[in-house]
Amino acid sequence: MSGIDNLPPLRDVIATHGLNARKSLGQNFLLDLNLTAKIARQAGDLTRADVLEIGPGPGGLTRGLLASGARKVLAIEKDSRCIPALEEIAAAYPGRLQVIEGDALEVDPLAHLTPPIRVVANLPYNVGTELLVRWLNPPDWPPFWQSLTLMFQREVADRIVAQPGSKAYGRLAVLAQWRAEARIVMSLPPGAFTPPPKVSSAVVHLTALPEPRYPADPGVLSRVVAAAFNQRRKMLRAALKGLAPDIEDRLNAAGIAPTDRAEQVPLERFCALARELAG
Template structure:
């Protein structure tokens, strides 16, 4: 019988660490709801960051994921997660690594899969001297899940993200999504269903002229479609956090909203919101020498603030770099 999250916490003395931003969910009915929100997981490759004592992990596997790779930094949780392999076998792969470092470099493949190996298993064992990373992981997975007809690995990310690294990871995933558009044999993120602080979710889905609208909303929605699915009551966590959480759905677009380089857009948006109370003619001076002239040529009022601009207007400015 599969042990419950509460049983694993007790067996391995897994008290949530504030330094790791941990808050555990014990109610599997609720984690099942999160897994269902991610849609049909049958035959899917799923990545979960920060599984902790495994409640969401079990829900994802019970929903039919073909392969679930969990990335856990806390060595205390590895033994608890390893116990689940007795029940889920090779469908569950455990990587002990810091997630921020793990997603440092977008994975890319320059060679087709070797025809000499079968596709029945997926091995992602790391060498003793090898740093665990998404790039190295995908290199091992491609021989089992890729061929000439399916030249990319479609990855779904489902995670209750630690509060202290949620935004950092999101921007790393945006870089992977952006990079994947121009690279053959690339691992592609097909969807993300994330639990974040409600305030962060509100910042992601915000529209121009709304108080939460900022850099996060512009950059995420430039590449992806977003929507808040539901709030998460504090009572489902142990220990109960001080902030309210929410589940957000992020689906990469077929192509960006507008034809402009991601890095150029990021530079303009960062400058504009770095001093968000300043008018654009002042806020954008670090980016453009003739700021006011460019704004007028693009028919943008120099006296507006960053929070007033549509994504399309930011993109027009980015093209001027």
């Protein structure tokens, strides 16, 4: 038996169901249930929340979430091999785990969840960033989620929390910090996973702000930031010249030197430039 519930250890579950991790699905399994329970705790009090989990695999984090008292967990899993193992967990926690076999990029989870909703996931490496950008750019704000507690490659985690002037600072930092509080809450070495990835990992906790830090049109801000960082070595007057014929005047009006490069510009100035261009 495991240390957090009466279900078998994850190594036994993987052996029973033949769940060798598949690189094509971006799978790296966490087998230490004490570690998955610790990740679950980083999401805060789950007893009054529904939890969305993407890519549960054999269910290590799923078990951590349920053992931590999550009101309900909705687990979306693309790999059909994992479904029987997840159904065994559902049977051990009656009425608290719903498993959907499908692609997280295509499934609408909101029909199955009741607010407040938190997202907690050891995201498959190949879709993690895309899912994060979607969650940060919903049609309306505040979003459906209260918080996101997500495992990423360390490099991606560093990009989410990066500050101006650093090499990691870019589009992801601006989008995340515009609408959320973001911080790294755990670091994990490659050896924590099976199979071990080539890089370290980290857990990032993002808490949704009631409204963005600074006013800006989301579409305009996204275009400005994408254009600025797609040519991050260029001065902004060159990198952004396609956005407006008088871009130097717009940059000056927003308090940005036209000779600055994207990584020097703080979030507040990017938002000011977005307002200038929208106006």
